[in-house]
Amino acid sequence: MPTLNWIGKDAVVDHHRKVPTRLLECDPKLSFGDPDAENLLVEGDNLEALKALLPRYRGQVKCIYIDPPYNTGNENWVYNDNVNDPRIRKWLGSVVGKEAEDLCRHDKWLCMMYPRLAMLREFLTDDGVIFVSLDDNEVQNLRAIMDEIFGQGNFITTVIWQKVYSPKNSARHFSEDHDYIVVYAKKADQFVPNLIARTAEQDAAYKNPDDDPRGVWKTSDLSARNYYGDGTYSLTCPSGRVIESPPKGRYWSISKERFEELDKDNRIWWGRSGGSIPQMKRFLTDVKQGRVPQTLWTYQEVGHTQAAKKELVAICDFDESVDVFITPKPTSLIQRVLEIGSDENSIIMDSFAGSGTTGQAVLAANKADGGSRKCVLVEVLPDVAEKVTRQRLQRVSEGYTDPKGNDVEGLGSGFRYCKLGRTLLDEYGDINGDVPFPDLARYVFLLETGVPVPKRPRKDCPLLGVHRGSAIYLLYNGVLGDRRPAGGNVLTHKVLSELPSHPDGDDSPRVIFGESTLLSDKTLSGLNVTFRQIPYELRES
Structure with a gap:
């Protein structure tokens, strides 16, 4: 299969595996509504945020929609669309090194996108699907790297969305009437698109x-x-x-x-x-109570950018007109994505959340059919995350009054607002301070099994879950300096006898993470126990 090469590629192909795992810290003051709705809005760099979310959602997300920078060269609005933001320049310098000085804007865009797409693939269920919005500036490069990351055989289609309803007379050559939405499956033979509603x-x-x-x-x-x-x-x-x-x-x-x-x-x-x-x-x-999705989406069916702007302005307050997103996506467009790619209880992810259209679309879909979809959103810019994305989610949840004075009924639900905290491991590979038990538990279970822990860890229960016949335990009480056997971090005969039983009997295999063990390798083998010492056997997944 042909592959695309660019300056800096060698530095970013496996970079997503080297990103340190950071803790997510919930901010109750910025959260809203029902926390049990399990909707998340994460503020921070999307690559680091995705790594932080991986222990919770790896292999769990049915549908991903992203609207990344189009790389048009437009630097005069809320999103710098020339991949020239100081954050990205700093990141490129640290990851790519001296070569970053020689990167053209297409090289920069590819370096930015490759590890993020590679990370996103890990979140998808085997029957999951990703939708990526773009225009002519980078669509050919996107196809090339997605063929490499997802596999050429998992390409599904390229949708054409008619984003405007009238030509732009100021166009130099052609009036651009459409964007693309590139669609790839995790495993094309398992992805089955839903029928869309008949008109x-x-x-x-x-x-x-x-x-x-x-x-x-x-x-x-x-x-x-x-x-x-x-x-x-x-x-x-x-x-x-x-x-x-x-x-x-x-x-x-x-x-x-x-x-x-x-x-x-x-x-x-x-x-x-x-x-x-x-x-x-x-x-x-x-006849089928639905229709097969087509690759041409007209503005009459799924909306256009002008309607999206009006929708956003009606919901959110902006200090100045320059703060309004130039090209937000209409909720009806994302609802079409959800209609095709998700079910009533799916997890939906958007790591370029922007104005929060995906979050509103998820809440609207749940309101319409009584579903329990959950959305996981990531927004890199703090001002956008708090003043736009969060504001929009709160207002559409609780209801609002539009500029014409009409009361708009709320969609209900709620969300938790999270920020990126310290890394789980420090620069020396030690556990970074007093890491909460549930966070470390999620990490070690994912590290050992490759899948998220099956249920929320309890800090008073060392049994995290069973995977392929092996029970996974964590001995950790948050006091790393306590090396006494009675402290509970050290595996002894007494501690072993007090562990919750393996559901299939204690002759079944057990994997136990702890500070150290006083049991010999021969004893452990005879008990069918594999011991993993923390922090030394905690390596980035």
Whole structure:
């Protein structure tokens, strides 16, 4: 498979594995509503935030939507779209090194995107899917690196979204009417897109001119161009007219016997006079209650950027017009993404959250069908995260009054606002201070098994869960300096006897993380116990 090379690639291909795990710290003052809704808004660099979220959500996310910088060169708005923000420049300098000075803007964009896409892939379920919005500036580069990260065979399609409803007369060459949404699956053979809702116009095509008790229907042609050996018979209409054969160059698509069965069941329509070319009646109740997603999304169906701006301004207060996002996405666009790529209880992730459209779309979808979807959002800019993303989520949750004075009903739910805290391990590889038990528990379980802990860890229970027959335990009480056996961090015969039993019996394999052990390797082996010493055997996943 052809691959794309650029300056700095060697430095970033495996960089996502080297990002240190940081703790997430919830800010109750910035959180809102029902904390049990399990919606998260994380403020901070999205690569570090994703690494912090990995112990909780690896392999759990059904649908990812991201709207990354398009790399247009526009630097005069809230998002610097030339990958030239001081944060990115600093990051490129530390990761790429001296070569960063020679990077063109496309190199910078690729260096920024590659590790983030590689990290995002780890969150997807096996039947999960990622949607990425872009325009012509980087779409060809995106396809190349996503083929490399996700696998060429997991490319699903490129959707064209008609983002404007009128041409721009100021365009130098062509008026750009569309964006792209590139779609990849984690495993294409397991991803099954949902049908999307039928439109009122589609349903309006179904009538019932003969008052059939089975309801409304529409006709479909009974002839086809492909040769069919049993498809050349004559027919006699109810009016008495004889139709000697199918239309010229065509064949009846069913046998005469099958035709007669359908006619007897009143599933053949001969026209109001009873003498027309016969057609089959297809009842609305017999067709799929949905339609296969198409790759052209018009603004009439999923909205446009101008409507998205009005929607955002109606919800949020902005000090100045320059603070308003230039190209926000309409909620209806993300609702289409969710309709295709998620289920009623899915986890949805957006690591370029921006104005929070994805969060609003998730809440709206739950309100519409009673679902329990959860959203995980990451926004790098503190001012945007707090003043725009958070403000939007709170207002659409509790309800708001729009600029025209209309009260808009709230969507309910709530979210927790988190920030990135200290790293879990310090520069020497030691546990970094008094790390809460649940955070360390999530980390060691993911480290050992490759999957998130099955339920929220309890700080009074060392048994974290069972994975593929092995029970995982953590001996850690938050006092790293306590090396006494009675302190509970050291594995002894007494401590072992007090551990919660393996659900399959204590002869079954157990993996125990602890500060040290007083049991010999021979004793551990005889007890079917694998001991892992912390912090020395804590390595970044």
